[in-house]
Amino acid sequence: MANKYDVIIIGGGISGCAVAWKLAHYNLKILLVEKEADVATGTTKANTAIIHAGYNADPDKLKGRLNVKGNEQIKEISKKLNVPFREIGSLVVGLQNDNLKVIDQLYAKGKENKVKNMKIVDRKWLRENEPNISPKAVKALWAPTAGIITPWEFALAMAQNAVANGAEVKLETAVLDIITDSDQVKGVKTNQGDFYADYVVNAAGLYADEIAQLVGIEKIKITPRKGEYYIYDQAKDFAVNHVIFPVPTPISKGIVVTPTVENNLLIGPTSEKVASKQDLATTRSGLLEVISGAKKLYPDLDLKDTIRVFAGLRAADETEDFVIEAAPHLKGFINVAGIQSPGLSSATAIADFTVEIMEAQGLKLSEKKEVIETRPEPVRFYEMTNQARASLISKNKDYGQIICRCETVSYQEIIDAIHGPVGARTVNAVKRRTRAGAGRCQGGFCGPRVVEIIAHELGIDPTEVKQEEANSNILEYKIKELLGKKVIENA
Ligand SMILES: Cc1cc2nc3c(=O)[nH]c(=O)nc-3n(C[C@H](O)[C@H](O)[C@H](O)COP(=O)(O)OP(=O)(O)OC[C@H]3O[C@@H](n4cnc5c(N)ncnc54)[C@H](O)[C@@H]3O)c2cc1C
Incomplete structure (x- = not known):
């Protein structure tokens, strides 16, 4: 049957693309459906683009475990897929009067999570390595394994490589319902017709709770949390050499100052719960918070040469952790939900974990004899x-x-x-x-x-x-x- 697959993946963000990419290594018929006209149009297109080192989340959370693994995988995978990744390292910078104990706590958490090569650095080191940093900076956690990537290119590269290995990607194909037969998933109903598979992965980002509800799962509750940003022109002459974080609060890593892979400077994000999953509006108060936060770290930074403002929405589940699990009552239905930060950093590890769950449910994984491992480098x-x-x-x-x-x-x-x-x-x-x-x-x-x-x-x-x-x-x-x-x- 032409519309029968082994696995259907709902959502072409970084999570869905990573799962498709991973599964395409096996002798399986894979379909990824995305409601929009491109992959990476959801949260994956609007974030801080950091591959975090992995010291933020607790080791007993999925976020903690998968971030470190994803970070370890990124160098090899980004090279194979020809996605530029720059391992510039991150600094959590403590200013005078900040709670500097938090820096030591992050260091300890990073050690528990097995983050490599972290160091606590002093005022002198900071002056030498970040010449524009605030004179009030006294101490920082340096994690050299953190880096930056272009998130949509990473997702696209995985989708393209999956296609090269035989997967299908159907765009402008919105899942409207899930087809089931007693306790077994059987496929999806979409605006482009019905497609069948014994395994369905729900990687619908902000809408993952609504997809889960279609099969009676009520425990996933996604609250959108907005982050607003300014981006600068590449011509901005202002050196920032690492990903620079302030000392974090319990709900946010704070306003970050970072270069992008393409040499733009990026500042943001805010962190504000919003009612609508489509509320991508930037606000005066949000943008004021961004520039004042950035100026605490870099007092000489101004808004000259900013070229755009934008916002992204974190798909935060109530548990504040990733929810990656098989539905208890419906064989073959796997949720990959609540993928807020560090979802980008964890993407390939999320894919590994999801595939392990499917294998435990009975999905047969036999590796293809000839897998195309690389993506041809686009002309830049x-x-x-x-x-x-x-x-x-x-x-x-x-x-x-x-x-x-x-x-x-x-x-x-x-x-x-x-x-x-x-x-x-x-x-x-x-x-x-x-x-x-x-x-x-x-x-x-x-x-x-x-x-x-x-x-x-x-x-x-x-x-x-x-x-x-x-x-x-x-x-x-x-x-x-x-x-x-x-x-x-x-x-
Ligand atoms: C402000 C902000 C900053 C962040 N910074 C970082 C960072 O620096 N580093 C990091 O690691 N992570 C970061 N993140 C988190 C990261 O961006 C996300 O974890 C990741 O992009 C989530 O990807 P996803 O594929 O799960 O979701 P999405 O990218 O939202 O993809 C879900 C896809 O599903 C599609 N879809 C939804 N419903 C349907 C349907 N019914 N049928 C078909 N398709 C459907 C959507 O159109 C969408 O394309 C940040 C997030 C935000 C918002």
Whole structure:
């Protein structure tokens, strides 16, 4: 049966993509369904992008165990998948009058969690290694194994590699119900029809509680917790060499100051419970909290050269831990819920743990004889030397046509993004794959060209091109049609 699979995964965030990637190593027929037009459009696209070292969560929590394992795996996996990961290390910086005992407690917790190479560093070390840090900084926990990654590229790379190994990814496919037969899961009902499998993984992020409720599980209760951010232009001349945390509070790691992989400076997030799972609005009070928090660590930091504000929503379960378990009453239904921070850092370990649960439920795992372990490196024109660019253009002149001038993104890179595995269908999907629109002008110049290219390549009308989710169409009319309409109306 064409629509029969071994495993169906609901949700194409980092958790669902990691599970699909892992399962695609075995002789299994895998389907990942995602309600939006791209992977990584949920929490996975808006977070601090840190691969945490693993000293925050208690060792008896899943978060504590899986973070450290995920961190240990990241170097090898990111290399194989050609996802840039920078192991720049993190510092929890104590200022005068902070409760400095917390730093020693984090160090002790890190030791229990088996985080490697941590050190407590003093004022002198901080001055030498973080020249812009507040003069009030007296002591810090240094965890050199922490790093930064581009979260959506990590998720996309795993989805693409899963596809290369035979998995299917169906976008714009929303699960509406779960098909069961007495105590066995049998598949999912979606807006694109029914798909069958004896194993269904619920990795629906903020909506994982609602998916669980479809099979009568009431114990998962997701409360969205918003985090707001500022991002700076790459041109901002302000050195921050590590991921810098303040001393944390019981519910938040506090306002972080960190570089991104692409050399933007990022500050945030806040931590505020909100009522709606769609409330991604930034607020005046939230953004004031972000800049004042960042200035405690870096008093000379100002808002000059910020290019965008954004917010992400943590999918926090009441237990404040990951909820990764098989449904007790429904064989084959596995929840991967409550994946708040450090979900990104733990993703590959979450996948291992989920697959172990499925195996214990009877899923047969036989490794494929020939697994494709690597993902071909996408062309990153903006990173290339002029010589390398010239060589590329001599083979394909479309690499010489620059569409996004801020980030030096070429026409051919956009074409590659649209026609590659798990291809881009929206403007934001092109941005995530190429950085077109991610620069100083935020798509002001290249946006219309990107719409035109997507429409042409997908054979759709420009008015059908979306920014991201359903109903986010960018153009309402073609100007000539609008003028024609006005002429008719005025006649
Ligand atoms: C402010 C903030 C900062 C963070 N910082 C960090 C950090 O620095 N490091 C770190 O390790 N972690 C961090 N995290 C946590 C990390 O971002 C998350 O743990 C991770 O992204 C969760 O991924 P996910 O796949 O579980 O969920 P999501 O990314 O939300 O994916 C769930 C997917 O399911 C889809 N879906 C939902 N319902 C359906 C349906 N009915 N049918 C089909 N598809 C459906 C959604 O569209 C979505 O794409 C942070 C989170 C936030 C909000």
